[in-house]
Amino acid sequence: MKLLITCLFVLFSCNPQKQGSSSGSATTSNSGTSSASSLDVESVRKILLENPDIIVDVLDAHPVKILDGFQAAAKKAQKVQQERQKAESFDKPINIALRPDELIRGTKGAPLTLIEFSDFQCGYCSKGFQTVLTLLEKYKGKISFIYKHLPVIGQHSRACAEYYEAIRLQDPDKAMKFHDELYANQGKIRSGGLKYIKEVTAAVGADAAKAEADIKAGKVKARIDEDMAQGRKHGFSGTPGFLLNGVAVKGAYPVDHFVGIVEELKKRGKVKL
Numbered sequence: 001m002k003l004l005i006t007c008l009f010v011l012f013s014c015n016p017q018k019q020g021s022s023s024g025s026a027t028t029s030n031s032g033t034s035s036a037s038s039l040d041v042e043s044v045r046k047i048l049l050e051n052p053d054i055i056v057d058v059l060d061a062h063p064v065k066i067l068d069g070f071q072a073a074a075k076k077a078q079k080v081q082q083e084r085q086k087a088e089s090f091d092k093p094i095n096i097a098l099r100p101d102e103l104i105r106g107t108k109g110a111p112l113t114l115i116e117f118s119d120f121q122c123g124y125c126s127k128g129f130q131t132v133l134t135l136l137e138k139y140k141g142k143i144s145f146i147y148k149h150l151p152v153i154g155q156h157s158r159a160c161a162e163y164y165e166a167i168r169l170q171d172p173d174k175a176m177k178f179h180d181e182l183y184a185n186q187g188k189i190r191s192g193g194l195k196y197i198k199e200v201t202a203a204v205g206a207d208a209a210k211a212e213a214d215i216k217a218g219k220v221k222a223r224i225d226e227d228m229a230q231g232r233k234h235g236f237s238g239t240p241g242f243l244l245n246g247v248a249v250k251g252a253y254p255v256d257h258f259v260g261i262v263e264e265l266k267k268r269g270k271v272k273l
Contacts, residue, residue: 090268093246094234098146103172105145106136111271112143112262117231117241120161120182121154121189124252128240129183134255139262142273147179148227150239156193158224163197165220166211167204177204245271 048054059066096115114135118125132145149165151157160182168175181200182189188196201208214220231241235248242249244261265271 089247090264090270094243094248095246096230096234096243102146103168103175105147105176106139106143107141108144110139110142110144111273112139113243113245114143114145114258115148115243116145117148117150117227117236117239119149119151119153119157119239120164120179121151121157121186122239123186125240126183126186127252128242131252131255131258135258138255138259139273148231149224150228150231150236150241151224152237152239154190156189156197159194159197160189161224162215162220163201163211165223166214167201167206169214169220170206170210174204174206178206 114132116125116128116132118128136143136145149161151161164175164178164182167178178200181204182197185196192199198208201211234243236250238250240252242258244258245265247261247265249257249261262271262273266273
């Protein structure tokens with residue numbers, strides 16, 4: 001409503017003759033200025049509240065123009081908000097303490113750290129994984145990647161995460177293969193369920209019986225819960241969600257978006273490659 005009032009105020013200010021004829025007042029003062037231009041927002045608000053038909057008449061007369069204006073203003077406001085949030089994310093990056101036994105792809109201790117909160121049944125996460133692979137190649141030797149769990153999508157999301165962590169306890173390389181196989185065959189997770197997950201566990205060479213025992217022991221589940229709590233604490237409610245040196249990226253953005261963040265980090269002197 002405030003936006004509409006402001007728009008109408010501008011409309012009145014730009015059309016003093018129309019305002020004068022509708023109110024019966026003079027269109028100009030002795031100083032030669034429009035009487036409408038001297039109205040403040042509160043005065044216009046009062047007029048509209050007392051004469052709501054004015055709003056209806058304007059909307060009826062110019063529905064498309066007004067709707068287009070609102071949509072353009074909303075897009076502009078959204079862009080401004082995103083830019084503001086982006087600037088704040090560089091000034092106040094999100095720092096997540098990494099465990100000593102984190103499974104790291106790429107180079108441990110590299111200047112770039114990419115963390116992902118993901119779900120094995122999330123289609124956008126599959127796209128995000130392709131972006132991760134591209135970034136690992138582009139910044140080879142300069143980036144480390146850590147996968148964290150936010151299983152919120154499908155019926156078997158939690159089971160996938162549990163078996164991944166159980167396999168990691170046996171062999172990190174086998175856990176990576178398990179990860180890649182599931183993301184390459186997400187449809188089979190839906191159709192095959194737990195049976196398929198166990199088949200992949202065996203296919204990567206992991207001990208399925210030991211994996212099941214570790215899951216039941218509770219340590220694996222606690223680790224996943226910890227990841228989920230971290231993600232939600234820092235505003236990740238959907239997947240995928242990324243942190244590139246603490247700069248948040250919510251969604252499966254293309255490679256260029258991440259490259260832009262790296263360039264901004266370099267520009268601000270926050271990273272040297």
